Amino acid sequence: MTTRWLTASLALLLTAAPVAAQSARVIVINGDEPGIGFNDPTPAVPVGGNPGTTRGQQALNVFQRAADLWGRNLQTSQPVVVLALFSPLACTATSGTLGAAGAWNYFANVPALKQGGTALTPDTWYPAALAEKLTRQDIVVPDDLPIELIAFFNGDLGKPGCLENSGWYFGLDNQQASNQTDLLGVVLHEFGHGLGVSVGPTSASSGNRALGWPSVWEQYMSDVTTGKRWLDMTSAERAASARNNWNLVWTGAKVTNSISSTLEFLATIEADPVGTQEVGAATYGPSLARGLGLRGVLVAPDDGGGVSLQDGCEPYPAASSVAGNIVLVNRGTCSFVVKTAQAQAAGAIGVVIANNAPGFLSPGGSASGIAIPTVGVTQAYGAALRAAAPLDVRVQLDSSVRQGTTAGFARLYAPTTFAQGSSVSHFDTSLTPSVLMEPFITPDLVSKVRNPFDLTLPLLKDIGW
């Protein structure tokens, strides 16, 4: 019999008709009640290619665009129905829930197979939309909602009292202001999870499986250290692998074959005696010249004041050692672009930004008028550089390796400290350029899901899409 694993539980009535169906059959159903969410009548000015004239209509247009973008990239004979809500979620002026989405059900051992369908691997969990694509049928569960995905986002974001300095951007062109969150990017990302970018019912943290069965993901997840697939590990081994930073990788052929067309060459910084480390190139300013890179003396002078003298947010004193050198600053207080602009104004030839928390740093932002390169390093490496400054450093590209890979495979996000909701079911943040399915949305995303822009569609193809 078909076995179902319920991933979400919502009691609500479907009162609205499907708002639209497109040729690729990803259908968004407006599940909001009158007057709120997608039905919010608050007047809005059309923005960024979104012609809606109310807040609710603009939000619905964004969801529809995300559905269209996915639909035109996927092939399935079965409709993919997304129940969507844009109703208020828990929120205050300083913190709030943005939203989430996922597969409504996971299925295993679906017996019926329509002509032309593909049998599922026995005793293996598949997200609903993929199980239905492969077996070419609508898998009906009595007394359950007839949907494949659930998506709910906080419609109040940006309104008075709810993170009002960081509202949604409703445009369809990725041109959000620096204090806005691109709703289209977030919805595309969350739909990606619902379609199958997730380890599914297998616990990312404990490695335990639902009913003892693996998810379809596990055959493509490998640990470079042990050489084992998640499929072949014990729960304890999976739990360890989920925390094996940069050594949990995706080995599916479609992703691996797309790496060279999608990811940049590896960038490293070399400083004697501090050592060598991978760096994240900024999304703004000039790219590192191939072969040449950036080399010079790294200095760490105090800036002109403010919260910290090491954040590089204020102009440097005239007598500082910035001119002609590479400047080290700490992350925080102001944007990455401001730090680079201050260093450039004082005559620097490059900027190294040290993270202010554990993890890889790829400085994001966009700016015109920046003429020097910027890279990010870890907090620990930055501290070691600061202690040794001034010293010679060299930033260069390695054309034999792609950024965000280990042993030639794309890394999955597996930080040493487990991050609930982020670890395992995302690509790592070291992939450059950023891809859609990293745990944090970045401003350089372009609303594309396939290579050479992204690895999300290749990953879905690896699992059977």
Ligand SMILES: [Zn+2]
């Ligand atoms: Zn995510």
